[in-house]
Amino acid sequence: MLFKVEMDVNVPLDLEPAKFEALKAAERAYSQELQQSGQWRHIWRVVGRYSNVSIFDVADNGALHDILTALPLYPFMTIRVTALCRHPSSIRDDDR
Numbered sequence: 740m741l742f743k744v745e746m747d748v749n750v751p752l753d754l755e756p757a758k759f760e761a762l763k764a765a766e767r768a769y770s771q772e773l774q775q776s777g778q779w780r781h782i783w784r785v786v787g788r789y790s791n792v793s794i795f796d797v798a799d800n801g802a803l804h805d806i807l808t809a810l811p812l813y814p815f816m817t818i819r820v821t822a823l824c825r826h827p828s829s830i831r832d833d834d835r
């Protein structure tokens with residue numbers, strides 16, 4: 740199942756810089772592992788914001804929930820999820 744996921748990150752100003760760097764490194768590793776597995780299909784930075792727009796391809800709603808709540812930066816995120824399905828005009832065989 741495909742989902743568009745929008746993530747806004749809001750880190751408290753008093754978060755210790757070393758802790759923030761460690762969280763970002765863990766987030767990057769987790770994200771890249773999921774991208775390698777094909778579950779995190781795309782990620783884009785939203786220009787001018789500490790936000791991303793991503794496309795996930797996962798088994799079901801529960802799988803996406805588990806992935807998102809395990810993000811190291813999850814406690815500092817506002818997340819919006821939109822379920823997607825194939826557009827009848829799509830020429831891409833993997834859009835389902």
Ligand SMILES: O=C(O)C[C@H]1C=CC(=O)O1
Pocket residue numbers: 746748766767768770789790791812
């Ligand atoms: O920077 C972000 O958008 C937040 C998060 C999502 C993936 C990642 O590496 O960091």
